[in-house]
Amino acid sequence: MSEQSRDPTVFLTGFPGFLGSALLERLLERGDEPVVCLIQPQYRSQAETRAETLRQRLELPSDSIQLLEGDITEPDLECGDALEGLSSVHTCYHLAAVYDLAIDLGLAEAVNVRGTDHVLDAAETLDVERFQYVSTCYVSGRYDGVFTESHLEEGQSFNNYYEATKYRAEVLVQERMEAGLPATIYRPAIVVGDSETGETGKYDGPYYLLRLLLEQPRACSLTVSLPGSNDTELNVVPRDFVIDAIAHLSARDDTVGEVYQLCDPTPLTIPRFVDVLASAMDHRVCSVPTPKSVAGPLLGALERVGLPAEPATIDYFDHPTRYACPNTQRALAGTGIECPPFESYVDELVAFVRENPVIGSDAMV
Missing domain, CATH: 3.40.50.720 (NAD(P)-binding Rossmann-like Domain)
Structure with missing residues (x-):
């Protein structure tokens, strides 16, 4: 300095x-x-x-x-x-x-x-x-x-x-x-990115799903669903x-x-999250029921051929934890600061990814 x-x-x-x-x-x-x-x-x-x-x-x-x-x-x-x-x-x-x-x-x-x-x-x-x-x-x-x-x-x-x-x-x-x-x-x-502009610094987490769907035809884009994912919150x-x-x-x-x-006090389930992404992208998305033992290696294979996939994300398709934030809600009451619903800013996230395809997913280390 x-x-x-x-x-x-x-x-x-x-x-x-x-x-x-x-x-x-x-x-x-x-x-x-x-x-x-x-x-x-x-x-x-x-x-x-x-x-x-x-x-x-x-x-x-x-x-x-x-x-x-x-x-x-x-x-x-x-x-x-x-x-x-x-x-x-x-x-x-x-x-x-x-x-x-x-x-x-x-x-x-x-x-x-x-x-x-x-x-x-x-x-x-x-x-x-x-x-x-x-x-x-x-x-x-x-x-x-x-x-x-x-x-x-x-x-x-x-x-x-x-x-x-x-x-x-x-x-x-x-x-x-x-x-x-x-x-x-x-x-x-x-x-994820900014709710007003969609801006983000790297494409990780849910962006793997978003980008993988964008790589596929609008008429039919495929993703996997795990047993129990219907109740899993993202x-x-x-x-x-x-x-x-x-x-x-x-x-x-x-x-x-x-x-x-x-956190989001009213998060979407995995199926609902996929539906909201599909609507924002104007893609018809089909979730294929897949055992976890198959889904992980499948994402690994997609990653090896250069597609935006990360096998480690599959653990969040059946993540058993739900999050609540009573302390945060009490502290922020009356301030106007609250987490917006995902549906209200998903269009901005999708638009940013489409306009900025070359942002990487590597962590700063």
Whole structure:
């Protein structure tokens, strides 16, 4: 980080990622600056370009966004003496994580678990007044039932290493909270693009289904359905709802020590989700009943021939968990911030994918 004229007050990880960039803009809009963003060296050019775009759009001085190269997988965030120079920081937002359903255990452990532990250490070293942590609803794993903000350690199994390591990371955060760290935890469901513009940073999760259907003829597009999927809910939320909620809740003193699930309180079932996508795409979609033991290898075969498919997504076609957010609903009551129904913004998601076919699905690591 180069010499700056003002000392930063906010420390942010996860920039220039999709959620991190949107949250940074919101923090700057409300006057929470200067912000120092921990970035990986390989993303410096992208971070510099995005930071300059934000500065110009918001007409802010050059030191409003400060970039600090580091690595959350290393002790002291690999910042050396620079970390000690951030004593002016009073709030830490930790968003950096690897979101990839097919991630291997070693990388998931390094980034999601040890990385979070290292950021917690840094926050305690800096004696921050607030620690804002972005977790995920899927710390639930395959919990059989309704999972709320009061649930965490339930003896659950997990679909993949992403879920398992995000669970372990939140356990670390909650342990520090119990020891006195003034923290707030946010658990988004499956985050998709902006509800107004459809914009997204990468095509993962439900986008595999959307893009696979778009690759097929309008007259007849095929997908699979698993036994029991008729009752399975797919809980998706648009980016702007997540950012609106975090920005609002993080500014309140009464949210310290709380957990907020940022989910859709009335999500669609898998069959209904497919029907809504089909209508938005103007495709006739046929869901073929398929045993799970066949569906996974089938998606793997499609992936190998270059089609947009991810075998790991099949676990969400019979995911047993339903999500509720009573704490979030109480906290946001009267604010006008609520998750819009998927039907209200699906057209924007589909239009964005059609207009931007080359966006990838790789996680930032």
